[in-house]
Amino acid sequence: MSIRLMWCSVLVVGVALGGLSCTPTADAGQEAGLQEEEVRGDFCGGIAGIPCAEGFACVDDPRDDCDPDRGGADCGGICRRENPAACTGREPGQKYVSRDPTECTLIDFICREGYTPFFNECGCGCQRQKPSCDYNDPNRSYISRDPEVCATIRFLCAEGFQPFFNECGCGCEAVR
Incomplete structure (x- = not known):
């Protein structure tokens, strides 16, 4: 099957299913008094599954009529900063040297191979090094x-x- 024929098929199916797309809901866009600055964010999700940048989560866009909780398939969303979880000292991949941020400024520590230092509002220590991903690899x-x-x-x-x-x-x- 040629690529041109596949794209034509996708377009035909998309037009045919156009009537089955998201439908407006009575409370769409009226999410608990959201202010305009609260709904700003980069586009994410949708049929392409566009991801958010690290530290952000894709949530339903309250400005559109598509509601995934009411059967809307492939709804687009907006990226919102994730709220950091409360510190437990048992965060995956993290090993604390100290749980006192003030003390962390005075401590000199070295992490073993495969780990990098971290400093946050809960303390400091070593965490697993994130993999280096080459998204530009031509292969x-x-x-x-x-x-x-x-x-x-x-x-x-x-x-x-x-x-x-x-x-x-x-x-x-x-x-x-």
Whole structure:
């Protein structure tokens, strides 16, 4: 099947399903008195599954009529800064040297290989080094940069390419 024919098929199906898209709800956009500055944010989600930058979460956009809680499929969202969780001292991948931020300014510590220092409002210590992801690798095409999303989606790769899944996401890579 040629790529041109596949795109035409996608467009035809999209037009046919256009009537089944999101429908307005009575309370759409009236989320608990949200102010205009509270709803600003980069676009995310939608049919393309566009991710947010690190430290941000994709939430439903209260300005549109699409409501995922009322059957709206592929609703777009906006990126909002994630609220940091309360410090427990048991955060995954973190090992505290001190839980006193003031004391942390006086401590000189070195992390073992594979770990990097961290300093936050809860203290300081060593955390696992994040993987270095090369999203510009010409031999790879990412479908998602979120491993959790990768665990829930199915995709096929073109001939000469094979699927890959790692801590950076998933997609298709050239067969070597």
